[in-house]
Amino acid sequence: MRSIALFFFLFPILFIAQNYNEELNDIVAFESSIAEKKIDFKASMSTANYDLKYHKLEFELDPSSSYIEGEITSHYVSNEDMSQIVFDLTDNMQVSGVYHLYSGASLDFTQNSDDELIIDLLQTQLAGVKDSLKVIYSGNPISSGFGSYEQDYHDGAPIIWTLSEPYGAKGWWPCKQDLNDKIDSIDVFITTPKFNSNNQENIAVSNGLEISQITIDQNKTTHFKHRYPIPAYLIAISVTNYLTYNHEVENNGSPFEIVNYVYPESYDSANESTLVTVDIMNFFTNIFEEYPFSDEKYGHAQFGWGGGMEHTTVSFMGGFSRGLIAHELAHQWFGNKITCGAWNDIWLNEGFATYLSGLVIESFDGAQDFNTWKQNRINSITSQPDGSVYINEDEPTSSRIFNGRLSYSKGALVLHMLRKELDDTLFFESLQNYLADPDFSYGYATSDEFIDSIEQTSQTDLTEFFNDWLYGEGYPTYNIEWSQPSENLVRIVTNQTQSHESVDFFESKVKLKLIGINGENSTITLDNTYNGQEFYQTVLFEVSDIEFDPYYDIISKNNEVTLSLVSVDMQNEVFVFPTPTTNKFKIIKPENLIIEFIDIYNTSGQHIIHTGYSEYIDVGEFSSGQYFIKLYSDQGLIFKPLLIK
Structure with missing residues (x-):
């Protein structure tokens, strides 16, 4: 295990403390707003009968238009005998053909008003059999003004960007949109005009490592390869006239790049602001583990909203404040490597990202600023008397999922209280083991599974702690x-x-x-x-x-x-004799003082005996050590020390 004792002093970097309270409010408002128009979607039971293994996503688009053409090749394994396979796709997107990949045979399909693409297989596919097919489609994804698939302009240059959390992926490509089946690996091919109408080169970005850019005539195809499990909502693309620049992370002799895609008009300010990402990356690596996707990349891609979205290996950023950079980077561990098992468990994504942003303040700015950050979080949490971190609803709304007071702030402070419950060393060791656990790593975890993992490492029963602070409401x-x-x-x-x-x-x-x-x-x-x-x-x-x-x-x-009120007058009029003692002691007191009961405590505050008053008290069976006597008298409480040899 890494040494934790000194990690908060490893980064002597001076920054002006930022108003993270307002910054977090902006992050929450953004993430809630983009989800609001998408949350009505419910994961289809029709997609539960297969396990996705691979997608090849081929998109052709022009950032000056919202129209998209796509070919999605899917490799899957049947979980049960099946004669149909279903993908999620909004009914305004037009499917022109579906083909069995190995035979080339055309497959019958229908689209319905429930946004399902239902495909008839050539024959019944037995459980455990692997197969593959290709869907060819096109259309103008519906723009809600809240993401999914957006066409816009910045400084006169056209841009296309996507943002699918929690249920927006089906708006622009046929997918399996749920939180129980990550796609094992993907390849993304984005074909665009090489130049926009302003004669500025279009640059495409997506998940994973850029493999190639191939220009044919006036078009350019950019290929990205991602070889880690990924849910549909974290797959993203963006195309505009980006300028790119890199920061290198040394990564203990195995360096990787932080690739930044920014608008030309933002280049100077962004280049200055994003450099801190290296320091935050090193900090998170030191206290948790190596960046989970270090053999591919991390990066930022500027887009048209004021918040951010933690797409795997490349966060889409509306700005480049340190707090937003820290929040989105934290998600690469907590949210992307391990994803919440249901939206009820969203705090495993957002509570962690919020707390890690606080840890950056503690490490980079010091204890006083961290205390202010915690105070602001507590003020937000206690502004209302109710609310649990865990979402006790079968079908939570977007406003409840992305609730800044509960999923973000209270989730973060519960983690901080857990840290104090366990101590720093055990807390960070427990999180390291949680991240490394093969049952969750590059997969999903629920709140109960997280608790089990922490209890296993810490060897601590945390049932009461989490019942009170995670599942219970209020304060x-x-x-x-x-x-x-x-x-x-x-x-x-x-x-x-x-x-x-x-x-x-x-x-x-x-x-x-x-x-x-x-x-x-x-x-x-x-x-x-x-x-x-x-x-x-x-x-x-x-x-x-x-x-x-x-x-x-x-x-x-x-x-x-x-x-509290204690009988000060009698405090110096009452004596315990002898002290130290070996077997009994006598209470010497004024005749007019009436003592009704006597309690004796050890130095840990444990109550040892409760007895009525008598002139001599037998303590012959007590262990040697320091004790404290509480006398209940008619003139108030009186306290006396007692030493037993």
Whole structure:
């Protein structure tokens, strides 16, 4: 495992802290808006009977027109005996022919109003048999104004770009559009006029490694090869008069390129802004693992929206702020290498990308800016009293999937709380093992599978943690009472209320900062598992105040810390004798003081005994060590230390 202890100091790069709060809002607004027009699609049960192995995607288009012609060759294996195969394709796209690849035979097909392309096979195909076919089609993809397939202009130059998350791929090519079957590998061929009407060269971009550019007459065909499993929604193309430039990532002696495709009018500013991608790439590689597609490329392609989209190996970017660069790059691990198993689990994509953007702030800008980032996330999360990270809906809407407060911010802060629950070393080791797990790597994972993976590495039962913070709704409000009954002892009592009835108590590690009268301070962590829990903490100074959650590590709101009422007058009138003791002790007190009950705690705050008052208390069976006595009297609570030898 990589050393984690020093990773936050490995990148001494100075940046002006950005307003990531506004930036995240922009990312969420963008991703929600593009999904809004596509979310009505439901994965067809008709496509469940086969497993896609390979696509050859051949597109012919002119960026000055929305018209597209395509030939899609599909290799698949039948999951059951089947006489038909179904692809998703909007009914405005016209299929002109379907052919069995090996025999060349023409296959009968129909298109219906459910956006299905239904193809009759030559004969019943038995389960486990591999076969292939080609679909030839054309049309003008419907422009919703929210992506899928867009024709537009920038600075007078035409552009075509696609964006298919979550259900837009069927709008421009026949595909299997679901979250349970990644295509094992693809080749993409994009044929365009070599030059646009302004005599500027058209440059095409898609997933994977560019293999060739071949010009025949006035047309140019660009070939991209991608040899990793990929879902339909992450396949993308774009064509315009891009200028390209590269940044090299050393990658421990196996370098690869970050290829940037930008508008000519944006070249100077983009070239300056994208350089940080190398540093972010190195940072993510250090704390997780090598970039998952390093033998192909990573890159950015500028397009016509203000946000970004993490297409595998090439993120489409509306701008080049550091926060957006970090967010989209993070998705290459969390979203592309491992994809959420259902849209209900979208936090495994977006919560991770949001948190990794926060880690960039922590590493590059320091703890203070990271605390501000966490505070902003908490303020957003607690602006409403309800809402879980996991989407407890059978058919979630786009606004719920791409909910910035829950899927992004709360998902990110739950990951941060998990980090504090486990500690840095175990947290990052668990994520490394999750990314490397062959059950999920280049595939899918659900929330429950993620939890199982983390528990396996950490050897920690996290059932209660995730029930509260992932599946439960709302947040706690804490009331902390404290007193200093003796010079070197602080007593702390924790209570909480919950903003939503789905959680009866939020178990968490609570950090408190003890502040002394002369400026001394000490930060302690309490493992808070129930209301009214008492803790006893030894201190070396007189405490004047206690600060709750000083580093914004807990999702909570409206917390209070108060000094509790203790009988100060009687504190110095009551004595425990002898101390240290070996078997029993006597309580020496004024005659007018009535003591009703006695509790004894160890230094971990564990309750040892509860007993009525008697002149002598037997502790002969206690282990040696430091203890604390709480006396319930008619004049208030009294606390005394006890040492047993």
